[in-house]
Amino acid sequence: MRRSIYIETYGCQMNFADTEIVNGILNEQGYELAKDVDTADAIFMNTCAIRDNAEQRIYGRLSNFEHLKKRNPHLVIGILGCMAERLRSSLLEENSSVDIVCGPDEYRRLPALIDEAFQGEKGIRTQLSRVETYNDIVPLRTDGISAWVSVMRGCDKFCTYCVVPFTRGRERSRTLEGIVGEVRELVGRGFREVTLLGQNVNSYLDGTNDFATLLEAVAAIDPELRVRFTTSHPQDMSPRLIDAIAGRPNICSFIHLPFQSGSDRILELMNRTYTRAHYLELVGRIRARIPGVSMSTDVIAGFPTETEDDHRDTLSLMEELRYDGAFMFKYSPREKTKAWKMGDDVPDDVKGRRLEEIIELQRRISYENNKALIGGTERILLEGPSKRSQEEWMGRTDTNKSVIVPKAGFSVGQYIDVRIVSATSATLFGEIVDEVSTRAA
Ligand code: 5AD
Ligand code: SF4
Numbered sequence: 001m002r003r004s005i006y007i008e009t010y011g012c013q014m015n016f017a018d019t020e021i022v023n024g025i026l027n028e029q030g031y032e033l034a035k036d037v038d039t040a041d042a043i044f045m046n047t048c049a050i051r052d053n054a055e056q057r058i059y060g061r062l063s064n065f066e067h068l069k070k071r072n073p074h075l076v077i078g079i080l081g082c083m084a085e086r087l088r089s090s091l092l093e094e095n096s097s098v099d100i101v102c103g104p105d106e107y108r109r110l111p112a113l114i115d116e117a118f119q120g121e122k123g124i125r126t127q128l129s130r131v132e133t134y135n136d137i138v139p140l141r142t143d144g145i146s147a148w149v150s151v152m153r154g155c156d157k158f159c160t161y162c163v164v165p166f167t168r169g170r171e172r173s174r175t176l177e178g179i180v181g182e183v184r185e186l187v188g189r190g191f192r193e194v195t196l197l198g199q200n201v202n203s204y205l206d207g208t209n210d211f212a213t214l215l216e217a218v219a220a221i222d223p224e225l226r227v228r229f230t231t232s233h234p235q236d237m238s239p240r241l242i243d244a245i246a247g248r249p250n251i252c253s254f255i256h257l258p259f260q261s262g263s264d265r266i267l268e269l270m271n272r273t274y275t276r277a278h279y280l281e282l283v284g285r286i287r288a289r290i291p292g293v294s295m296s297t298d299v300i301a302g303f304p305t306e307t308e309d310d311h312r313d314t315l316s317l318m319e320e321l322r323y324d325g326a327f328m329f330k331y332s333p334r335e336k337t338k339a340w341k342m343g344d345d346v347p348d349d350v351k352g353r354r355l356e357e358i359i360e361l362q363r364r365i366s367y368e369n370n371k372a373l374i375g376g377t378e379r380i381l382l383e384g385p386s387k388r389s390q391e392e393w394m395g396r397t398d399t400n401k402s403v404i405v406p407k408a409g410f411s412v413g414q415y416i417d418v419r420i421v422s423a424t425s426a427t428l429f430g431e432i433v434d435e436v437s438t439r440a441a
Pocket of ligand 1: 050
């Protein structure tokens with residue numbers, strides 16, 4: 001009898017890409033993918049450990065699965081990803097329902113772990129690797145418009161707040177040939193957009209080729225394929241890379257470039273390796289070289305020792321940059337990191353208030369930026385139905401903004417030109433001007 005497996009994925013896009021790799025590995029070994037938890041023989045959670053609240057969510061979900069296991073004692077439960085790597089055997093010791101713990105570099109071992117678990121044996125694999133990139137594994141994806149392609153793994157930056165270097169290990173890159181081959185196949189299957197992924201994607205280096213070369217090679221596969229990438233570190237944003245984005249129309253004019261804090265003192269404590277002035281200078285160069293580029297960022301509120309002055313520096317940097325979007329977080333202390341030893345001295349209510357101010361400011365700026373687009377024309381790639389109505393499509397601009405348009409006989413995967421008629425801080429609304437008949441992104 002074929003056993004069926006269900007995987008639920010949490011956290012960053014890297015985890016979603018990893019789940020497709022795991023599905024590829026399991027599919028190859030003859031496992032079936034269950035459509036929902038109730039029919040599965042084994043349930044996995046691909047987990048995130050970046051902040052404590054991410055982990056609390058996983059524990060909440062795990063308790064649901066424990067109920068299922070009471071009804072079906074043969075059910076196998078496994079933890080994959082960053083929590084598996086961070087907590088290792090304590091996950092087994094403290095959660096009697098968990099049978100398998102498998103870290104991000106050990107997915108090739110999963111079929112063996114699963115077989116053992118079905119024999120009633122618990123198993124754990126959490127060795128990190130300096131070489132594993134799953135370059136040869138074909139990720140199992142459902143057909144669609146947009147695909148995630150992981151190109152490098154791990155992180156060597158050691159920002160002092162971040163657990164990623166501990167849960168995902170050292171940086172290593174797939175080969176350019178492997179990535180280009182995978183994207184070619186995706187294009188053949190009808191995908192119209194790929195996002196190249198890595199914890200630190202722009203430090204990609206396969207021994208010979210850097211990230212600029214990789215981006216150009218992927219963009220050259222098909223001029224109608226949109227190429228995106230995430231997430232970048234300012235330190236690796238080389239002039240060649242900026243030129244590559246500027247020089248290829250199908251490399252999207254959108255850069256996610258986390259600054260984390262606007263205060264030089266905090267940036268230093270975070271080990272971000274740049275100052276506010278460096279960052280501003282870099283953004284100035286990017287904006288001069290790539291007209292119309294859209295940018296977004298990550299911001300942390302309440303890092304150890306952060307004062308009101310430091311916080312105001314973050315707000316003023318946001319005002320100065322006027323980015324289109326931001327992911328904004330309350331600082332969460334993580335064991336093993338350097339910042340863990342700095343204490344967690346900003347009270348939770350202060351962190352919460354600072355975060356609210358950051359969110360409110362970003363909402364206002366995003367709204368103003370979006371409002372300024374009303375009346376103009378944007379080319380969008382239709383990605384799927386809009387969330388609020390079956391009569392509308394959601395498409396995305398080259399600059400990564402969502403636009404809602406009437407369906408009007410068009411289909412997913414088409415490029416169309418739309419006039420923007422209204423906007424919120426998160427979404428644009430458009431009317432159709434024209435179908436795009438020429439090959440252009
Ligand atoms: N606390 C809060 N936010 C964090 N991030 C990473 N580690 C932490 C932490 N300990 C944020 C950073 C990073 C994003 C992926 O998550 O902003 O860019
Ligand atoms: Fe974490 Fe910094 Fe690496 Fe990003 S660059 S994964 S924030 S250590």
